[in-house]
Amino acid sequence: MDWTSHHMEVIPASGTLKMLEIATKMEKEGKKIYHFEVGQPDFSTPQNIIDTAIKALNEGKTRYASSRGVPELLDAIEYMYAQRGIKIDGNKNVIVTPGAKMALFNGFLSTIDAGDDVLLLNPAWPTYKTLIRHSGALPVDVTTNPGYELNEEALKDRMGKEVAGIVINSPNNPTGGVLTKDHLKFIYDLACDHNFLIFSDEIYESLVYDGFKQTSMLEVDPDLKRSICVSGFSKSYAMTGWRLGYAIAAPSTIKNMVRVQQNTTSCATTFVQYAGVEAIRGDQSSIDKMRNAYQDRRDLIQKLFCEIIRVECLNPMGAFYVFPDFSEYELSSATLAELLLKKTGVVTAPGHIFGEAYDNHLRFSYAASTQDIMDGIEVMAKFLQTLK
Ligand SMILES: Cc1ncc(COP(=O)(O)O)c(C=O)c1O
Numbered sequence: 001m002d003w004t005s006h007h008m009e010v011i012p013a014s015g016t017l018k019m020l021e022i023a024t025k026m027e028k029e030g031k032k033i034y035h036f037e038v039g040q041p042d043f044s045t046p047q048n049i050i051d052t053a054i055k056a057l058n059e060g061k062t063r064y065a066s067s068r069g070v071p072e073l074l075d076a077i078e079y080m081y082a083q084r085g086i087k088i089d090g091n092k093n094v095i096v097t098p099g100a101k102m103a104l105f106n107g108f109l110s111t112i113d114a115g116d117d118v119l120l121l122n123p124a125w126p127t128y129k130t131l132i133r134h135s136g137a138l139p140v141d142v143t144t145n146p147g148y149e150l151n152e153e154a155l156k157d158r159m160g161k162e163v164a165g166i167v168i169n170s171p172n173n174p175t176g177g178v179l180t181k182d183h184l185k186f187i188y189d190l191a192c193d194h195n196f197l198i199f200s201d202e203i204y205e206s207l208v209y210d211g212f213k214q215t216s217m218l219e220v221d222p223d224l225k226r227s228i229c230v231s232g233f234s235k236s237y238a239m240t241g242w243r244l245g246y247a248i249a250a251p252s253t254i255k256n257m258v259r260v261q262q263n264t265t266s267c268a269t270t271f272v273q274y275a276g277v278e279a280i281r282g283d284q285s286s287i288d289k290m291r292n293a294y295q296d297r298r299d300l301i302q303k304l305f306c307e308i309i310r311v312e313c314l315n316p317m318g319a320f321y322v323f324p325d326f327s328e329y330e331l332s333s334a335t336l337a338e339l340l341l342k343k344t345g346v347v348t349a350p351g352h353i354f355g356e357a358y359d360n361h362l363r364f365s366y367a368a369s370t371q372d373i374m375d376g377i378e379v380m381a382k383f384l385q386t387l388k
Pocket of ligand 1: 039098099100101102125169173201203231232233234240244245
């Protein structure tokens with residue numbers, strides 16, 4: 001008997017599972033594998049955050065917390081945005097969730113109806129599509145110009161009365177590109193004219209380089225009339241396994257999201273929330289160190305792609321990914337990714353999983369050591385020569 005529900009149809013088989021199986025087998029055989037596919041920091045969580053979690057455990061912070069979040073963390077999030085000149089009310093505008101992924105899912109469930117269209121600025125992290133489908137809505141791809149630059153015409157062309165929302169993600173996974181304030185304003189004005197909601201995933205907001213100032217949707221829509229902003233601790237604080245994220249929205253939306261959370265996960269893990277307070281209010285020097293290391297690696301990997309691999313690779317302003325264009329090899333991204341893995345041990349994420357239009361690209365995460373970046377690019381360059 002097969003107990004698979006019809007609902008499982010919304011969850012596609014992983015686009016990278018086969019590759020990871022091959023990589024694991026090769027690693028077991030003692031082959032060197034260069035992991036450029038992982039979307040998580042290679043740094044450990046800063047010690048002050050770990051110590052605070054242990055202290056919270058010893059103090060008995062082990063029971064259910066309020067579904068909205070512990071007051072100390074809600075205050076800390078309010079304080080963090082105030083430091084950037086953004087005014088929110090921690091008690092009304094915030095919900096703390098087990099990861100940003102859950103904040104997004106909860107946001108879709110609370111606001112979108114079955115059959116609605118939700119626009120997805122492409123290239124896009126594949127999870128958005130699955131989460132939108134889980135809530136019964138239909139994801140609609142809208143392509144951007146290279147580097148995630150908004151294509152205003154492409155977006156305007158998608159307008160229609162069934163559009164209930166748009167998902168934007170700046171800095172972007174997989175390109176590392178950012179949306180400018182003008183582009184955010186354009187999206188906001190369009191949302192006002194056509195009455196839809198903006199889901200702004202800002203999880204990479206503190207990983208921006210060269211002194212770039214990232215604009216939050218909260219600065220364009222300060223009254224949160226039609227925005228849900230999502231962020232979390234996974235990337236900025238190297239806390240992927242802790243599962244801590246949050247959403248910021250209008251009080252009525254947050255109330256609905258709290259209802260969803262009460263009936264699903266109950267709350268984010270209580271002692272982890274206290275660690276989150278330390279992440280925000282504690283010493284920030286290790287965060288700055290990680291950001292500086294990513295910036296150096298970004299400069300390195302981008303230069304190596306342009307000078308050694310000789311493919312088009314933009315120098316992105318944020319996140320920890322580059323998304324070079326391999327069209328000259330005339331292979332699908334899945335084929336090229338598999339070849340690279342088998343022949344060189346380099347694991348990447350094939351471009352097609354981020355949108356149909358990106359089958360010429362591969363995503364490389366530079367949350368990897370400098371040595372691996374240099375060695376991995378070198379072996380790739382040698383192999384790619386043989387394909388020419
Ligand atoms: C764009 C984007 N949003 C959200 C997430 C998930 O974040 P979290 O670990 O807080 O669930 C990821 C993780 O890869 C991501 O790339």
